[in-house]
Amino acid sequence: MSAGQGPGEIQFTVNGEARSVRAYPMERLLDVLRHQLGLTGTKEGCGEGECGSCSVLMDGKLVNSCLVPVLQVEGANVVTIEGLAQGAELHALQQAFLEWGGAQCGICTPGMIVAASHLLSRKAAPTLEDIREGLAGNLCRCTGYIQIIEAVAEAARRGVGR
Amino acid sequence: MKTERIVGTAVPRKEGRDKVTGQAQYVDDIGLPGMLYGATVRSRVPRGKIVKITFGAGIAWDEVVVVTAKDIPGKNCVALIGEDQPCLADGVVNHPEEPILLLAHEDRHLLPKAVKAVEVDYDPLPAVFTIEQSERMATVIWGEDNTFKKYLIEKGEVDGVWEKADYIVEGEYFTGAQEQLYIENNGMIAVYDPEHGVTVWGSLQCPYYVHKALMRLFGLGENKVRVVQTETGGAFGGKEEYPSMIAGHAALLAKKAGRPVKIIYDRMEDMVATTKRHPSRTRHRTAVSGDGKILGGEIEFVVDGGAYMTLSPVVLSRGTIHAGGPYHWPSLRVRGKAVATNAPPHGAFRGFGAPQSLFAMERHMDRIAQVVGLTPVEIRKRNFLKPGLTTATEQVVGDEIDLSGLLDRGLALADYAAKKERFARENATASGQTGKRKGIGMATFLHGAGFTGSGERYLNSLVGVEGLVDGRVRVLVSSTEFGQGTNTVLCQIAAEALGLPYEDVEIAQPDTEEVPNSGPTVASRTVMVVGKLVQSAARGIRQTLVAEGRLGESYSREEFREACQKRVAEKGEFFSWARFETPSGIYWDDEKYRGEAYAAYAWAVYIAEVRVDLTTYGVTLEDFVALQEVGRVLHPVLARGQIAGGVAQGIGYALYEKVIWQDGRMQNGQMTNYIMPTSADLPEIRVYFEELGNAHGAYGAKGIGELPMDGPAPAIANAIEDALGIPINAIPVLPEDIFAAVTAAGDVHVEGRGR
Numbered sequence: 001m002s003a004g005q006g007p008g009e010i011q012f013t014v015n016g017e018a019r020s021v022r023a024y025p026m027e028r029l030l031d032v033l034r035h036q037l038g039l040t041g042t043k044e045g046c047g048e049g050e051c052g053s054c055s056v057l058m059d060g061k062l063v064n065s066c067l068v069p070v071l072q073v074e075g076a077n078v079v080t081i082e083g084l085a086q087g088a089e090l091h092a093l094q095q096a097f098l099e100w101g102g103a104q105c106g107i108c109t110p111g112m113i114v115a116a117s118h119l120l121s122r123k124a125a126p127t128l129e130d131i132r133e134g135l136a137g138n139l140c141r142c143t144g145y146i147q148i149i150e151a152v153a154e155a156a157r158r159g160v161g162r
Numbered sequence: 163m164k165t166e167r168i169v170g171t172a173v174p175r176k177e178g179r180d181k182v183t184g185q186a187q188y189v190d191d192i193g194l195p196g197m198l199y200g201a202t203v204r205s206r207v208p209r210g211k212i213v214k215i216t217f218g219a220g221i222a223w224d225e226v227v228v229v230t231a232k233d234i235p236g237k238n239c240v241a242l243i244g245e246d247q248p249c250l251a252d253g254v255v256n257h258p259e260e261p262i263l264l265l266a267h268e269d270r271h272l273l274p275k276a277v278k279a280v281e282v283d284y285d286p287l288p289a290v291f292t293i294e295q296s297e298r299m300a301t302v303i304w305g306e307d308n309t310f311k312k313y314l315i316e317k318g319e320v321d322g323v324w325e326k327a328d329y330i331v332e333g334e335y336f337t338g339a340q341e342q343l344y345i346e347n348n349g350m351i352a353v354y355d356p357e358h359g360v361t362v363w364g365s366l367q368c369p370y371y372v373h374k375a376l377m378r379l380f381g382l383g384e385n386k387v388r389v390v391q392t393e394t395g396g397a398f399g400g401k402e403e404y405p406s407m408i409a410g411h412a413a414l415l416a417k418k419a420g421r422p423v424k425i426i427y428d429r430m431e432d433m434v435a436t437t438k439r440h441p442s443r444t445r446h447r448t449a450v451s452g453d454g455k456i457l458g459g460e461i462e463f464v465v466d467g468g469a470y471m472t473l474s475p476v477v478l479s480r481g482t483i484h485a486g487g488p489y490h491w492p493s494l495r496v497r498g499k500a501v502a503t504n505a506p507p508h509g510a511f512r513g514f515g516a517p518q519s520l521f522a523m524e525r526h527m528d529r530i531a532q533v534v535g536l537t538p539v540e541i542r543k544r545n546f547l548k549p550g551l552t553t554a555t556e557q558v559v560g561d562e563i564d565l566s567g568l569l570d571r572g573l574a575l576a577d578y579a580a581k582k583e584r585f586a587r588e589n590a591t592a593s594g595q596t597g598k599r600k601g602i603g604m605a606t607f608l609h610g611a612g613f614t615g616s617g618e619r620y621l622n623s624l625v626g627v628e629g630l631v632d633g634r635v636r637v638l639v640s641s642t643e644f645g646q647g648t649n650t651v652l653c654q655i656a657a658e659a660l661g662l663p664y665e666d667v668e669i670a671q672p673d674t675e676e677v678p679n680s681g682p683t684v685a686s687r688t689v690m691v692v693g694k695l696v697q698s699a700a701r702g703i704r705q706t707l708v709a710e711g712r713l714g715e716s717y718s719r720e721e722f723r724e725a726c727q728k729r730v731a732e733k734g735e736f737f738s739w740a741r742f743e744t745p746s747g748i749y750w751d752d753e754k755y756r757g758e759a760y761a762a763y764a765w766a767v768y769i770a771e772v773r774v775d776l777t778t779y780g781v782t783l784e785d786f787v788a789l790q791e792v793g794r795v796l797h798p799v800l801a802r803g804q805i806a807g808g809v810a811q812g813i814g815y816a817l818y819e820k821v822i823w824q825d826g827r828m829q830n831g832q833m834t835n836y837i838m839p840t841s842a843d844l845p846e847i848r849v850y851f852e853e854l855g856n857a858h859g860a861y862g863a864k865g866i867g868e869l870p871m872d873g874p875a876p877a878i879a880n881a882i883e884d885a886l887g888i889p890i891n892a893i894p895v896l897p898e899d900i901f902a903a904v905t906a907a908g909d910v911h912v913e914g915r916g917r
Contacts, residue, residue, distance in 0.1 A: 040191035041184020043395070045345040046429040050833035053345055081184035094182040098174055101799040104807065105645030106181030107346040107395025113182060136842035139833070141343055141396050142645045144810030145841040146849075147803050 012073045014039070015083030025071035029063075030054045032070045033080060041081035041110045045139070052138030055111035055118075056080045062118040062137075081110035084117065093117055093155045102151035104142035112138045116152045117160070124161030128153060169658045169861045172799040176649035176669060177393070189349040189365050189392045190426050197351070198227065199270035200415045200425040203263035203280045204435060205255035208291070208504040208826040209303065210284035212253055212262065218279035226276055227266040227419040234414065236381030240407050240472075241374055246304075247470035247507065249379055249410045255284070256303065257469035257506050258827035259435040261407070266415040266423050289504035291826050293443050293466050296501040303469070304502035310467050311475035311500045313482045315554050315755045318493030323458035327449035331530045335446070335522035336892035337875070339466075339821040340439040340814070341828075342511050343838050344644075346395020348404060348436060349426040352412035359386025360413045365394045366405035368682035369640045369672045375406035376413060391672040394644040398811070399510030401644070402684055403472050404436045433831035437509025438821060440465035440477055440500075444485065444522030454534045454544045458493035461485045463519050467500040468507035474500040477508075479614050480685075481515025483759045484872075486554040487523035488565060488608040489545040494554050505826040510684060512808065513871035516609060517815065524605040524876030525891055528883065538880065539578075542569060542606050555759045561854055563765050563791060568852060569606060572767035575850060576787040578602060581771065582884075589885065596776050599910065600784070603880025604769045605873040610760025611865025612687040615750040618761070622742055624678040625695035627656055627703050628670075629736035633723030635660060635703060637669040638737075639680040641692045646867055647800035648688050654796060655693045655860050659700035663719060678739070686865025689796060690762060693860030695740040702738030745858055761858040764865060766790035768809070768873030771845075772881040776910070779897035781817055781882060783845040790869060791852040794862030801866060806847045808870025814838045816875040820894045886910045 011020045014037060021036045033039045033056070042065055045053035049064040056065045057079040058072075084091040093113050096102065103109040112135065119126060119134035126134065131149045140148060180186040217223050231238050231252035238252055239245040251262045265276050288301045295301075296308045304310070324330060350364035359382050366372055369389040376387045389409070394401065408425055415423040427435070448459035463485050467474035482498030531541035546565035552558050573579065585600040592599060612618050626638035637656050643649040653667040660667070670676050680692045703726075707713040712725035730736050750757040771785040788809050795801045818837045822829040830836045855862035879890040882900070888907045892899075904910060 034191075039184075040187075043188070043346070044190070045347075046833045048429070048832065048834060051345060085183055090179070090182065097182045098178045099172075101172075101175075101803040103175065103178055103181045104647075104803055105344070105346070105394065105396040106177070106186050107188065107344075109181050110184040132841045136840045139345060139838060139840060141345055141398070141811070141838065142807045143803055144806035144808075144839075144847050145844060146806045146847055147799070149841065 010070055010074050012075060013077045015079055023070050026069045028066050029068040029070050029073055030065040033065060039080050039082050043107050043110060045107065050139070052115060053108050053111040055114045055138060057114060057118060062115055081114055084113065092158045092160045093152070096151040096155040096158070100151035100154055101147035102143065108138060108140045112140065112148060116155070119152070120156055120161035125156055166658050166861060168654050168664050169796050170794070172797060173650060173654060173664045175647065176653055177643065186393045188346055188395055189351060189363060192351060192363065192392065194351065194353065194422040197422040197424055198266040198268050198415070198419055199273055200264060200266045200412055200423045201273040201277050202261050202411060203265065203277050203282070205251065205258055205260040205262055206282070207255060207284045207286055208258050209256055209289040210254070210286040212251065212255065212282060213285050214283040215263065216281040218281055221276045221279045225267065227415055229264040229414045229418050233418055234379060236379050239378060240410065241378035242371070242403055242406065242472055243475055244471040247472060249407065257504050258825065259506050261411065264411050264415050266419050289826065291503055291505065291823065293464050293501055296503050303504060308502045309499060310471045310502060311478055313479060313498040313755055315482060315494065315496040317491060317554055317556055318458065320458045320460060320493040320495045323449040323493055327457055328452035329450040329533050331448045331450055331533050333446045333526045333529050334891065335444045335525050337442045337518045337521050338894055339441045339508065340511060340819050341433055341821065341836060342398040342400030344396025344398060344400055347427045347429060347432040348401065348408055349424070350405065350408045350412040351422060351424045352409065352416040353422045354413060354417035361388040361390070362409045362413060363390045363392050364405055364409060365401055366391055367397045367401045367642050367644060367684065369642070369674050370679045371403065371682060372406045372409045373674050376409060379410045380413070389674045391642050394642060397644040398512045399514065399684065400437060402510035402682065404509065429833060430831040433836065434828045435506060437472070437507060439511040440467060440474065440508040440515065440518065442481070442518035444519055446522060446526045448526065448530060450530055450534055454536045454541050456489060456491055456545050458491060461496045463496065463498045465500050465515065465518065466503050466505070466508060468503060468505045470507045472507040473509050476614065477510065477515040479515070481519040483555060483610065483614060484516040485519035485523060487520060488547050488606055488765060490547050490551045491554060496554060503826065505823070512811065513868045514685065516868065517871050517875065520607050520872045521876045521893060524607065525879055528880045529889070538604060539569065539573065553759065555756050557758050561763065563854065565606065565765060568765060568789065568791060569767050572769055572787055572789040575789060575848065576602070576769040576771065576785065578769060585884065599774045599776065599885040600772065601774070601881040601883070601885025602769065602771045603877050603884050604767065605877040605880065606767050607872045608763045608765050609686065609865070609869040609872055611690050611762045611764060612760055613685050615757070615759055616752055618691060618742060619744050621681040623681040623692060623695060624739060624741050625680045625692060625699050626678050627696065627699040627738050629703050629726040629730055631727065631730045633727040634666045634668065635662070635700070635726070637667065637696055638677045639692055639696065640672050640674070640677050641680050641688045642672050642683045646804060647797060648683065650800060651689050651796050652693060652696050655696045656700040658861065659697045660704055660722070661717070662722060666719065686867045686869065689863045690856070690859035690865050691742065693863060694858070695742060697860045698740035699738045702740065706738065762793065762856045762864040764790055764792045764869045766869055766873055768877045770874065770877040770881045772878060772885055774882060774885045774900065779900040779904070781900065783813060783878070786845050786847045788847060788870060788873070789850040791854050792866045792869065793856035793859055793864035794853050795851050796861060796863050801851065802849045804866050805849045805870045808867070809847045809874050810839055810844055812871050812874025813844060813878065816878040816893050817895060820896055
């Protein structure tokens with residue numbers, strides 16, 4: 001599609017499925033995911049790239065989907081929180097968040113888990129300091145991060161990044 | 163002693179799976195057919211008369227639903243304690259961001275342009291922006307004297323103590339506003355139907371507060387208003403009162419449009435327009451004996467309530483009662499006052515007045531220690547409350563609490579003595595005015611659980627447990643989940659009381675058509691007060707089944723299930739209800755503010771270790787110990803999460819979170835310039851519990867949610883003073899504030915201080 005003003009057809013892969021949407025080129029990827037594709041697991045917290053609640057993976061890179069104009073995802077491979085669990089079985093990170101108290105109110109949780117999966121894909125055996133640094137772009141107001149960090153460390157021990 | 167199977171264990175969070183998979187439905191995840199989006203036109207001045215409203219060019223106004231105060235069918239107010247706050251300004255505005263007009267349209271992208279196109283002309287009125295300006299009363303903006311509420315606590319004969327004192331220690335302490343900053347912004351969806359009335363779904367803490375406000379706004383009976391809580395992404399008090407406003411707005415638009423309307427605030431609107439923690443000023447004057455015993459004192463505690471009363475009287479109440487801390491005052495006079503300013507109303511935020519007055523108390527204790535020449539540890543030990551002594555309101559301490567022992571345990575956990583000595587030595591030999599200084603400080607404090615005084619009696623909470631047709635049971639409460647673990651812990655309690663597996667208990671979505679009024683989800687009351695009622699209602703289910711001969715005194719899960727199924731099949735709906743009853747021996751005098759202020763107190767010792775960089779003036783927390791006695795811990799993982807999260811907010815309160823005000827409006831209403839702690843900013847928060855139990859709470863639990871907000875700020879300020887030798891009596895304290903303090907002091911000097 002062109003980067004013109006009118007809506008156009010955009011094709012990309014979401015959670016392994018080929019999708020086609022009609023959208024304005026400068027529409028936020030966040031809105032397209034939530035409103036057009038019904039993938040409401042990706043949350044909006046601030047709309048300016050500060051809080052990380054809208055984190056998704058785009059071609060393996062961690063991005064804030066509130067800052068990505070949808071024209072940029074043409075042909076890309078996007079993974080959201082809905083793409084992590086395998087059917088009824090939780091992803092090991094999701095399981096660890098459940099067990100270790102990594103989710104309280106839950107609004108930052110999808111973005112946090114996506115960011116953590118990105119972290120572990122780059123570093124399978126992170127130190128606690130690596131996790132602190134790696135998740136510093138995702139804000140949580142409930143936990144003080146302690147139990148999130150422990151959950152990510154536990155998921156790493158269970159071999160998520162390997 | 164611990165014979166329970168479920169209470170005290172870390173069962174999975176009831177709604178946890180939905181949260182980690184992204185399936186949980188928050189209000190903005192929900193849409194209704196034909197739904198419009200709503201937006202709010204707000205005041206751009208702090209105070210003035212509305213002269214003219216112009217709908218500017220560039221918008222097809224005939225396509226926009228517009229609601230003004232004239233469209234309100236009932237009383238134009240947000241009914242809470244008072245009815246002074248309008249739902250929509252009518253002719254006059256009293257604070258920046260006050261709602262004036264509502265707009266709705268099906269294209270949410272058009273709404274910001276439409277809001278901008280509405281031009282409001284004002285005839286400005288003089289305004290007040292600080293506690294001092296409000297007290298001066300040169301301009302009266304509320305009532306006769308700018309005062310929402312006053313309290314006076316008098317214990318003993320304070321006027322006689324000054325001449326007996328070896329030391330009279332005075333201090334003045336300030337705390338700033340703080341934004342709750344839940345990550346899910348406020349939001350609400352409303353439907354109006356002439357026959358069924360108003361229904362709203364939204365992010366909120368207190369369904370029956372919203373219910374009451376909508377009844378008043380629409381002039382409808384209780385059966386014509388329905389309020390449903392959707393999954394709520396954090397609240398911390400910030401969704402206690404303002405959701406009533408938003409629900410009213412969405413419902414007014416829905417009525418006028420004849421279609422469902424959704425209002426979702428963006429981050430800036432949420433930050434600048436909704437409530438924040440009350441700024442405060444506290445003055446202490448304390449009479450102390452030569453050996454460091456408090457003889458008596460006067461405390462004046464003032465909070466800035468903003469433009470309308472909202473919850474200020476109750477915030478003030480809690481702050482006033484907590485102002486004397488966990489100490490024994492033979493005599494004490496506390497004056498509390500909530501004043502009006504032309505800022506958006508300040509409101510509920512975790513701790514609810516106590517973090518403010520306890521900051522002052524704990525800073526003041528370190529000041530007294532310096533004046534008397536004792537250590538911060540010793541001054542506290544000489545003045546702690548003990549079992550049998552009385553609090554400021556003359557409530558006898560009933561817990562077998564040993565605060566000196568608790569403090570000793572905290573000090574050992576923090577390695578306090580060794581660090582204190584080492585930091586003093588290293589700071590003294592550090593070169594010049596650069597480099598790093600280290601310090602360690604403490605706060606010892608208490609927090610009352612449940613509503614203050616006669617509050618629980620007035621709430622008169624009702625709880626239900628229902629036996630279901632499939633043989634499982636369901637808890638019916640209006641108590642809401644917003645991260646703390648309400649769903650999980652109340653189900654644990656019911657399962658324990660019934661001898662059932664946790665999986666056999668569920669909890670109803672809070673919906674005023676389905677659940678009774680178990681009171682608001684505030685004041686650290688849910689586990690202690692509502693939990694106790696759940697326990698009682700659950701026992702009622704069992705007693706009924708046993709009394710009807712359907713179940714023996716001991717039974718298996720299968721036997722219970724079968725008995726419950728049969729009961730429902732034969733006799734229909736199967737409910738058991740429990741209503742709050744004031745425990746005997748509880749006495750409270752609302753006039754004199756004397757008696758049993760709270761059914762239970764949690765007790766705590768927090769110790770902060772800081773490093774201050776004299777090049778950047780940044781403060782880094784190196785260690786944090788949070789030790790508390792909270793009665794029985796019903797869920798170890800959730801309890802630890804409550805404490806760690808509250809401490810993180812307290813650290814933000816002390817070191818990062820500064821609201822910049824100009825003419826009553828927050829200037830930094832973004833996450834980029836209002837800074838909350840990230841994972842890289844916080845130390846490991848080390849959480850420890852003592853468990854004494856509590857006769858008034860479910861399985862011995864006390865309240866826990868607010869407590870951790872009280873201690874971090876004073877502990878950190880005390881640690882910074884330990885590092886620099888400069889008193890920090892106002893928070894938040896950002897690097898520029900440290901710079902200013904160091905510059906004003908002319909020196910950092912740490913020798914010979916506070917051994």
